[in-house]
Amino acid sequence: MALNYDELMSTVQTDLPFSYTDADTMLYALSIGMGNDPLNLRELPYVYEQGEPLKTVPTLATVLVPEMFPVGLGWDYSRILHSEQRMRLYRPLPAAADLLINKRVVDAFDRGPKLGALILLEAEGRLASDDTVLFTMGCTIVARGDGGFGGPKGKGIPPYRPPRREPDLSCDITTRQDQALLYRLTGDRNPLHADPAAARAVGFDRPILHGLCTFGVACKAVLQTICDYDYTLVREFDARFSTPVLPGDTITTDMWQEGNVVSFVCSVKEREAVVLRNGKCTLVD
Numbered sequence: 001m002a003l004n005y006d007e008l009m010s011t012v013q014t015d016l017p018f019s020y021t022d023a024d025t026m027l028y029a030l031s032i033g034m035g036n037d038p039l040n041l042r043e044l045p046y047v048y049e050q051g052e053p054l055k056t057v058p059t060l061a062t063v064l065v066p067e068m069f070p071v072g073l074g075w076d077y078s079r080i081l082h083s084e085q086r087m088r089l090y091r092p093l094p095a096a097a098d099l100l101i102n103k104r105v106v107d108a109f110d111r112g113p114k115l116g117a118l119i120l121l122e123a124e125g126r127l128a129s130d131d132t133v134l135f136t137m138g139c140t141i142v143a144r145g146d147g148g149f150g151g152p153k154g155k156g157i158p159p160y161r162p163p164r165r166e167p168d169l170s171c172d173i174t175t176r177q178d179q180a181l182l183y184r185l186t187g188d189r190n191p192l193h194a195d196p197a198a199a200r201a202v203g204f205d206r207p208i209l210h211g212l213c214t215f216g217v218a219c220k221a222v223l224q225t226i227c228d229y230d231y232t233l234v235r236e237f238d239a240r241f242s243t244p245v246l247p248g249d250t251i252t253t254d255m256w257q258e259g260n261v262v263s264f265v266c267s268v269k270e271r272e273a274v275v276l277r278n279g280k281c282t283l284v285d
Helices: 005-009 022-031 058-063 179-186 196-201 211-225
Strands: 012-020 080-089 097-110 117-127 133-143 169-174 234-241 250-258 261-268 273-283
Touching: 005 097, 022 058, 022 179, 022 211, 058 080, 058 133, 058 211, 058 234, 080 211, 097 133, 169 211, 179 211, 211 234, 211 250, 211 261, 211 273
Parallel strands: none
Antiparallel strands: 012 097, 080 133, 080 234, 097 117, 117 133, 169 250, 234 273, 250 261, 261 273
């Protein structure tokens, strides 16, 4: 079934219930590398519920929207590529909550049969108890097999440009060999991240790390390097995905701070590969 622009743009889902517990919050923190050093008392409140109130990694919001890429929209689901992720928090996330989720297609652009379709999705998460908006989430996907469907031409959201100078700060975080197996338990069970045969079938030598796990590792780098582990400081977190990370890779996050904006780029220097680019984290004023 080919993409139909009118049907795509009318895709809206409202008030979808979603609940998470403190166990989900701790699992997410563990899956992006919090608590790797069990003696690091700055990270312990993210993965241990005793003592201080449990803290929440801001990018936890990325796993609180079920099926952000729904299957039944007419695209070739096996060939979609997650290109960009955008996140805005309106208040720090609670350690557990009952939510109502709204999802919609924001825009779709036809880049032709060779380049595919560019589709912008958006989600909003609200507290079920009082309708307070906690976060909005945006993502851009490239439907590589669906160009030429007859929609409008366009390039999507212009990329953010970080400063062109040496970074102010850098942070190295080494991922675990089993990190993709751990992260998939937060919701994305695509076999590409667990099954060697599935990875080889699409051209990878081994299972790769989820892009949103890399996104979370970048947030951890900003938290520990810029924010002194204060999760309440992060308001927006955006980036473009570039190259997959392999479990076990060391991710270097280079950062530039100008006022309340932290620009960042993530790379795996052993392979000379940029894995996240055009990164922008906005902190509270």
